[in-house]
Amino acid sequence: MRRVYLDHGATTPVRKEVIEAMMQVHSEVFGNPSSIHSFGRPARKLIEEAREKVAQAIGADPKEIIFTGSGTEADNIAIIGGARANQKKGKHLITTVVEHHAVLDAFKSLEKEGFEVTYLSVDGEGAVSVEEFQNALRDDTILVSVMHANNEVGTIQPVEEIGKICRERKILFHTDAVQTVGKVPVNVKEINCDFLALSGHKIYGPKGIGALYMRRGVRVQPLYHGGGQERKLRPGTENVANIVGLGVAIEHAVAEMPAESARLEKLRDRLIEGVLGSIEETRLNGPRTKRLPHNANISIEYIEGEALILSMDMKGMAVSSGSACTSGSLDPSHVLMAMGLTHTTAHGSLRMTLGHSTTDEDVDYVITELKPIVDKLRAMSPVWERFQKGLPIH
């Protein structure tokens, strides 16, 4: 059976060049990067080379890069550390309702500390309004966090404009760029951000490694305490192999981006058109054009997402959904609900994220195999029956 991996938004396979570089570190460079002897020095050198690669990929200075254990950790250090360090200036923070939980839950924890948070809404396509953001600003606003692009529906946010306004008003601006690095151009100077979070495993690098860009001169209160590693913001002996892996991964991701993103965009469009064209009562979630090149999010009405994932899995297709059963809670995806989708439509959402391995044949396979799966699930759906009989869907 054909196996089609369309869940690159969840994670990606580690690329060959990354594995080779990491293997070399594991087998040859075991020294502690903090040791000044001949065992430690090569490890330090590798870390600093990787730091240069990460910095170069996003238009930053190497001194502005802090390696973390994940994108989540980078988000937390920036948001919680940034808010705590500036609380004398004010207690107001702004973010959006569609952030990844790494960001949302960090803000929720700050609310318990006495900070006030404004959560910006989104339109039907998942986009934040700059006007609503401006109206939310207060004299005591100290930090703003808006994701670069949404992980579920791929909506690209107007971070440059928001960043510019923040910079003018001397408000810290953080952006979660975990989904955009290697997909669309990411430049910290153009975004005007003070912090930017990225992750290794979304760009064919290893899991367990992320990085935080922190603009020169910006201060945060450390969340962890220990040694002096990573400017005391991420103390603990560095994961040298993972850091090297991230460096190699991001270098390749950025170099291949123009060609690869154009290729994926074409495949994505064909996938979207193919599914929408062959199955009735389907809709695209998120914008048609201003979205991540590898993201297709489609709702297939009157069937449930987990059942769809399981059925597709049995035919070799790996996808994800925003249904309640897959979001780990009793409610469907907070992103889809914020976009104004009904419970029915959100439960039937299907996220397909393309990547390196995706071919034209994969897209054909999905278009061909999806319809009979949907027909089968709809045949046993009492909601589909209601729809066909013109009864209200409750």
Place this chain on the structure above:
Amino acid sequence: MYTDKVLDHFTNPRNVGEIEDASGVGEVGNMKCGDIMKMYLKINDETNVIEDVTFKTFGCGAAIATSSMSTEMIKGKSIDEALNLTNRAIADALDGLPPVKMHCSVLAEEALKAALLDYQKKSGKNLGLNEDDFEDWDEE
């Protein structure tokens, strides 16, 4: 995450469909949580035997599997036997469900009892089912 039996009943669900002249029909669940089950019973008024049973379900793998399994467990059984079917027994028959999916087995039990309640109303027989009990269930 799911047992082989759950996957089997999900992939090849038994007794899917509707019964046109059903003796009792029950529908439970709501769109918010994302599970709706509808069960149809054909009951022999003389013998009180459930001669046919079908279902339609909107829901996850566990919701479809528990619906399917519950129809298999009551087909050909008496009303009394069906009334004694518990959600635990349905889950056990599937070799267990993940803890977060146990509510699906509750829903299957509710769907069956809702269909029997409908039959109670239509037939005028007293099966000991009380409408008020269902309102409580809905909130689970």
